[in-house]
């Protein structure tokens with residue numbers, strides 16, 4: 001029950017490595033944070049872990065097997081900008097039901113209103129759209145979620161609401177959760193451990209002695 005990457009290296013332009021030698025693992029039921037300066041490669045790593053992007057070297061394994069490009073992807077990515085991952089020519093009900101049909105309980109948990117279903121993505125706010133992208137990622141077959149700056153563009157109250165709902169489902173379904181964020185306080189509050197991406201490497205940050213995880 002582990003998502004693992006071994007010696008991952010990645011560049012966009014030949015030999016201009018963004019990062020190299022990245023070793024990382026998360027078990028189901030764990031919450032792991034990744035922080036780092038803007039442009040250090042956090043989103044690139046999240047795309048590799050969720051199989052949107054192939055690494056230039058190294059491998060990504062789930063339960064010891066290479067992740068497959070075929071079939072349902074057990075690692076689901078939630079982006080900072082939900083509109084970028086949605087087809088603007090589809091109505092919200094089509095976007096929501098593309099990979100599975102979420103039940104009413106899940107829609108209620110994230111406050112998704114029936115009246116939004118017939119709208120186009122452009123007709124919803126960023127916070128409303130983000131609720132759809134979270135529910136879409138919560139397919140019953142999902143095992144790991146990567147939340148890449150998921151609530152950065154939302155107001156504080158909506159942020160708190162969305163995190164509360166997601167963390168409760170993550171716990172209930174025993175999902176592994178990778179939280180990519182610049183918000184150190186958020187990471188300290190919810191994560192079992194935190195990594196810092198820096199100078200092309202991913203290093204674990206030792207927790208302070210008085211660190212208490214809030215669940």
Ligand SMILES: Nc1ncnc2c1ncn2[C@@H]1O[C@H](COP(=O)(O)OP(=O)(O)OP(=O)(O)O)[C@@H](O)[C@H]1O
Pocket residue numbers: 012013018036037038039040041042043044045
């Ligand atoms: N498609 C691309 N082609 C070329 N370079 C890219 C591409 N996408 C990203 N980059 C570059 O790769 C580097 C890492 O980008 P990435 O988005 O992974 O960083 P990040 O740590 O997630 O940044 P942020 O915290 O600002 O979101 C950046 O220098 C970026 O300009």
